Amino acid sequence: MACRAVPRQESDYPGRLDEVYAAARDQTGDHVRPVNGPMPDLWTDWELRCLYELDSPDIENRSTTCDDGTEILWLLAADGSWARGEGASGTVHQSGPRRLWDELEHVQSKWEQAGRFPLHEMTVELGPDRSVLVSPDRGWILGL
Structure with a gap:
C-alpha cells in the first residue's frame, strides 16, 4: 500500500494483536469488495465503536490518516480474522474465518435503521x- 501514514491518535493501551495486524497491514484479503457507504471513523464515532464492540466482542481496531487525508481502518480478531478498509480506493480486504467488516457494516446499518439512538x-x-x-x-x- 503506497501510504505513508501519519499517526492519528494513540490508544491508552498497547495493541495486543500485532501478529494479526502484520498480516492485515497491506496484504490482499481472501475477500475483496467495495466499501458500502462512507468509511466509518471508529475514533470519532465512539457510539458506533461501542455498539460494534458489544455486538462483536474481542475485536481490536486500528486506524490512520494518510498524508493525502484518506483513512485506513483495520479490524483484528484473535482467531486470525482481519479486515482493512481503504478510504482512497473505497475497498475492503477481509481474511480469516469471520468477515469483520461485514459485521461492522451490519451493526452500522442496524443502528441507522433504529434512528442512531x-x-x-x-x-x-x-x-x-x-x-x-x-x-x-x-x-x-x-x-x-
Whole structure:
C-alpha cells in the first residue's frame, strides 16, 4: 500500500494483536469488495465503536490518516480474522474465518435503521441467568 501514514491518535493501551495486524497491514484479503457507504471513523464515532464492540466482542481496531487525508481502518480478531478498509480506493480486504467488516457494516446499518439512538437511552435488564443491554426499540438485545 503506497501510504505513508501519519499517526492519528494513540490508544491508552498497547495493541495486543500485532501478529494479526502484520498480516492485515497491506496484504490482499481472501475477500475483496467495495466499501458500502462512507468509511466509518471508529475514533470519532465512539457510539458506533461501542455498539460494534458489544455486538462483536474481542475485536481490536486500528486506524490512520494518510498524508493525502484518506483513512485506513483495520479490524483484528484473535482467531486470525482481519479486515482493512481503504478510504482512497473505497475497498475492503477481509481474511480469516469471520468477515469483520461485514459485521461492522451490519451493526452500522442496524443502528441507522433504529434512528442512531443515543447509547444512554439503552436500558439494562438484570436477570438471575442472563443480563442484557436493550435498545430503545427493543430491536437490539446484547448479552452482558
